Amino acid sequence: MQRALKVKSKLENSKFAKLFLLFATMLGTSMVIGDGVLTPCISVLSAVGGIKEATSAMTEDRIVWASIAILVCLFMVQRFGTDKVGYSFAPIICVWFSLIAGIGVHNFIKYDPSVIKAINPKYILDYFRRNKDQAWISLGGVVLAITGTEALFADVGHFSVRSIQISMCSVTYPALILAYTGQASFLRKNNHLVSDTFYKSIPDPLYWPMFIVAVLASIIASQAMISGTFSIIQQSLSLGCFPRVKIVHTSTKYQGQVYVPEINYLLMLACIFVTLGFRTTTKIGNAYGIAVVFVMTLTSAFLVLIMIMIWKTHILLIIAYALIIGTIELVYLSSVLYKFDQGGYLPLAFALILMTIMYVWNDVYRRKYYFELDHKISPEKVKEIVEDMSTSQRLPGLAIFYSELVHGIPPIFKHYVANVPALHSVLVFVSFKSLPISKVPMDERFLFRRVQPKDIHVYRCIVRYGYKDARNEQEPFRELLV
Known part of the structure; x- marks a missing residue:
């Protein structure tokens, strides 16, 4: 407990620490959004590319354009929401893992079958002794076998924690281990086919069914990252770290199931440009690896803070976690950065642009909020301003002022009075707040508080919305006030 309080105190009192954490968080967020661009590209392109095994008529250009067509269709159905899309995806993904x-x-x-010996760590040590630098460089490709795990957090907004744990441990992980073990066994006899192991290792009678399911599975993998991108943008928006965009909640059961139209179309355009520009999974894979490992490394770093400050984990376990997981991830990170000039620069360029946007927006947001907080008008000052107005200067009707402040009168009121020589007979200062529930009953939506004294007719109002409540309806302020 004392350790957690000390760490919290140091972080709160250190301007550098707060700025560093802000930048690290924005970097991780930007990388996840970049991941949301690269995952659909590499998933669909690699799946569609398998058709080359069946016909030589499918040139690289045709594969690229077929991939783009699938990506466009994928982004077009996002507006229906994860719930509706997920019902059709669930049976497909079960078939995929079974196959x-x-x-x-x-x-x-x-x-x-002797590849089972690979579970012995001795062989990885032998591999590094034998290949030295090349073994280290190859880790940049090895990391692609675990991509997707960096975005498991996003699924929490769409499914329960228990369902994710059960599906991951009982279906996904065992199926992947069996698949990779089978491919390793295949390569032992066909090591010249290493560049296209997946499709070459499929028995001929199953090729076309597997091709169709692989394309569908790639769409599902893309869907997961797109949904994750929407979720993380919603969270960034609620923290004042992202420009305001329209958030559409597609489920009354899960708050995290959201659709962001503007981001959806920007992601679609980015995917099209990346697919057209890189054209091959090799170059996209280099970029993808950097995005994935950056997200993993930053997630692990933040998890250490959570272990210290929230979970209050024993210090020895924290040190063990940081040393073991941190070392592994830093080794992978150094490997993927080796391919920076081979396409790896793309996620970093994405991150730089997004971080700039997020930082500027957050800085302006904070400056505005703290300005209002530092210059808010006291009730006594409001009374003085209102009482200085003669009766002839009070117009009949209702005037509404919007502010982020929940308490106090925003300084804009003083500017309004200085520039408008009259006030309405009733003044209402409104703040909008979102609650983590689907709907707020109308009789509980508005919280009013009268600013004293009563005869000046000034009110504070907090308007509370659930995430499924429409905000464009005509709110009956006047009726509720009366």
């Missing part, structure tokens, strides 16, 4: 697991077992038995 890759089954093919993995088939290849494992058929080609070389």
Whole structure:
């Protein structure tokens, strides 16, 4: 407890620490958004590229344009929400995991069951001794086998924690282990096919069914990252770290299921440009690896803070976690950065642009808020201003002033009085607040408080919305005031 309080106190009192954490958070957020661009590109392009095994008529250009067509369709259906899209995806992903697991077992038995020895850590040490620098560089490709795990956090907004744990441990992870083991067994006998192992290792009768399911699975993988991007933008928006965009909640059950129209179309355009510009999964993979490992590393770093300040984990466990996980991730990070000039610059360029936008917006947002907070008008001053107005200067009707402040009168009121020689008979200062529930009943939406004395007719009003409440309706302020 004392350790947590000390860390919290140091962070709160250090301007550098707060600025560093802000930049680190924005970097991680920007990388996740960049991940939301790269995941659809590499997933769809790699899946569609498998058709080359069936026909030579599919040139690189045709594969690229087919991938773009699929991406456009994917982004067009986002407005229907994860709930509706997910119902059609769930059976497909179950078939996908069943197929890759089954093919993995088939290849494992058929080609070389001795690959099971790879679970012995001795072999990875031998690999590094034998290949030295090349082994380290190859980690940039190895990391692509675990992509997607960096975005598991986003699924919490769409599904329960328990459902994610069950599906990951009982379906996803076992299926992937079987698939990779089968591919390793296949490569033991066909190491010249390493560049296209997935499709080459599929038995001929299953090629077309597997191709169709692979394309559909790539769409689902893309959907997961797109949904994650929407979620993290919503969270950034609520913290004043992102420009205001329209947030559409597509579910009454889960607050995290959101759709952001502007971001959806920007992501679509970015995916099209990346697919047209890079054209191959190799170059996109270099960029993808950097985005993924950056997100993982930053997530682990923030998790250490959570372990100290919130979970209050034993210090030895924290040190062990930081040393083991941190070392592994930093090794991977150094490897993927080696390919910076081979496409790896893309997520960093994305991050730089997004961080600039987010920082400028957040800085202006904070300056505005603190200005209002520091210069808010006291009730006594409001009384003085209103009483200075003669009766002839009080117009019939209602005047509404918007402010982020929940308490106090915003300084804009003083400017208004200085420039407008009259006041309405009733003044209402309104603040809008979002609550983490789907709907707020109309009789509980408005909280009014009268600014004393009563005869000046000045009110504070907090308007509370749930995430499914429409905000464009005509709110009955006048009736509720009366």
